[in-house]
Amino acid sequence: MAVGFYIEDFTAAETLQRMDRTIGLPDGRKMIVIVRNGSPQCTVNEQLKERMKLAIRTVTRPQIMMAAFDVIKENIPDLEALNLNDNKLHMLDKKAPNLKILYMANNKSPYVQGCQSSIDGRIGENSMTLDIAVRMLMMQFTEMKLMLETFRNDFNRKIDTIKSELQGKVSVLQSDITTLKAEYEGKFVNQDATLGQIKHRVNRLHLNIDAFENQKELIISGVPFASDEDPDALFATICRQLECSGGEELLTSTRRIHVNRLKDGDVSPLLVEFALKTTRDRFYSTYLRRRDLKLRHLGMPSDRRVFINENLNAGAREVKKAALLLKKVVNNYRDYVHFDADALKTATISIPWRNFYAISDPNHSLEFFTEQLKIVHDTCFPLRTSSRRNASNRWFTADVQRAILERDLAYKDWRTAAPDVKDLKRHTYKTLRNRANSVIERAKKTFLGGHLDANIPSKLLWTRVKNLGVGKDKSSQPCDHDPDEVN
Known part of the structure; x- marks a missing residue:
């Protein structure tokens, strides 16, 4: 069984x-005790409903509205807002001291009493809302605006001020x-x-030291390895083939550079060390004049060539590499013959x-047109690369390569040197x-002396002379004219 009752004291409800x-x-x-917020229970019958209808409907009798206002005064003293439009009221005594908002449109009272200072001004025919809080809020906004403007x-x-100081x-x-940069620029x-x-001198000294270490050595490449070979005997055979003195007379020592894990038939270079540099230079120049040394000259059944080169150090190898690059010319060109005409038209x-x-701007139009043509050109005309080797001169030895490269590097240093060292670079x-x-x-003199030696056969001599371009060209030039026009 449940029992319900109503109390107004909040403290009693919590207890x-x-x-x-x-x-x-x-x-x-x-x-079980259940406490809920609510209103007192009342009986709603037909009589109460009729009275509620009378209070809610549009009022036509001022006496009823005045009685309703008396009820408000006695039971709702904290009333702050009230709408009394269209009630035919003549006057209003002090009945709501806390009233702040009052609507009195379409009534018969020319003035209003009892609303203290909350009501300001006369009440006309239209509805009027008198809200002091809104006015105070507007004043606060105005003051805040002025404060922000002053702060800004x-x-x-x-x-x-800070910007000017900075x-x-x-x-x-x-x-x-x-000032500091100009002062130290000259010092730098x-x-x-x-x-x-100092760097140039150190580099030259380094190159000279490396060259001095290997200036008495030659490298023989292309000779296959044999387990029972005698390197000194091989070099003596090469000397006899080149019509030079024997290896013992030249005071040389011959050995394989890489001996470990060599099998018969493997190709490993031979290092020849000379006692005197002049002897080495004479032997190497004899080889350069002939350049026809083959394996069959060493008693081996093969026509493969045997090459003799200088034992170059790191600097000399760079010089030789640069010289070889100078001999090779690479040209990049657009192929305007072999291209796709349909692709060009489509592009x-x-x-x-x-x-x-x-x-509308002519300059922008020209720039746009040029850019589009470049795109079409690069897309439709392929880029080709051709390499061409210059005709080798047999007098162009390693010494010539080194001398030319050193001359070119010195010329570059001279042209780019500072004014205070320009004279030294020029010298x-x-x-x-x-x-x-x-x-x-x-x-050239050494090459021509051996190339045009009087002891070689006359036929070979005249062939070499013609190859040098000394003789006359007896070939007839073709005639491009029509015989009828000539006659």
């Missing part, structure tokens, strides 16, 4: 809620940096020139000509230039 399931019943169970002006003024300090700092230039001279049509005609270049000319002249 009852804390007593939930604390009171025992005769049957041993605990009493002060902040901008401080920013301008600009002055930055200008002074830039001036100091420029002088130091760079001195370091460049030309696919250019957005509508955008071209929509451009170095002239010395290397004269040395290169002497080496070239001596190499």
Whole structure:
């Protein structure tokens, strides 16, 4: 069984809620107490409904509205807003001291009493809402706006002041940096020139030391390895084939460079060490004049060539590599013969000509047109690469290559040198230039002395002379004219 009742005291309601399931019943169970927010229960019958209709409907009798206002005064003293439009009221005594919002449109009272200072002004025919809080809020917004405007002006003024001060300090700092840079620039230039001279001397000394270490050595390549071979005997056979003195008379020592894990038939270079550099140079020049050494000359059944080269150090190998690159010419060109004409036509049509005609600026139109033509050109005409080797000169030896490369490097150093060392670089270049000319002249003389030797057969001699371009060309030039026109 449940029992419900209503109390107005909030403290009593909280006390009852804390007593939930604390009171025992005769049957041993605990009493359940439920407290909810609500209104007192009242009986709603037809008489109450009729009275509610009378109060809610449009009022036509002022006495009823005045009675309703008396009820409000006695039971709702905290009333703050009230709408009394269209009630034919003549006057209103002090009945709602806390009233702040009052609607009195379409009534018969020319003035209103009892609303204290919350009502300001006369009440006309239209409805009027008198809300002091709104007016105070508007005043606060106005004050806040003025405060923000003042703060913004002060902040901008401080920013301008700080900006001016920083600009002055930055200008002074830039001036100091420029002065310091100009002061130390000359010192750095002088130091760079001195370091460049030292670096050049160290490089030359390094090259000279490397060249001195290997200047008495030659490398023989192309000779297969044999387990029972005698390297000194092989070199003696080569000397006899080249019509030079024997290996023992030349005071040489011959050995394989790589001996470990060699099997018969493997090709490993032979290193020949000479006691004197002059002996080495004479032997090497004899080989360069002939260049016809083969394995069959060493008693082996093969016509493969045997090559003799200098034992180059790292610097000399770079010089030789650069010289070989100079002999090879690589040309990149567009092939305007073998191209796809249909692809060219399609690419030309696919250019957005509508955008071209929509451009009003002539400069932009020209730039757009040029860019589109470049795209079509690079797409439709393929890029070809051709390599061509210059005709080799047999007098162009390794010494000539080295002399020319050193001369070219010295010329580059002279042209790019600082003013204070330019004279020194020019003197170095002239010395290397004269040395290169002497080496070239001596190499040509040595080559021609052996190439046009009087002891060779006359037929071979005249063939070599013709190959040098000395004889006359007896071949007749073709006639491109029509015989009828000539006659």
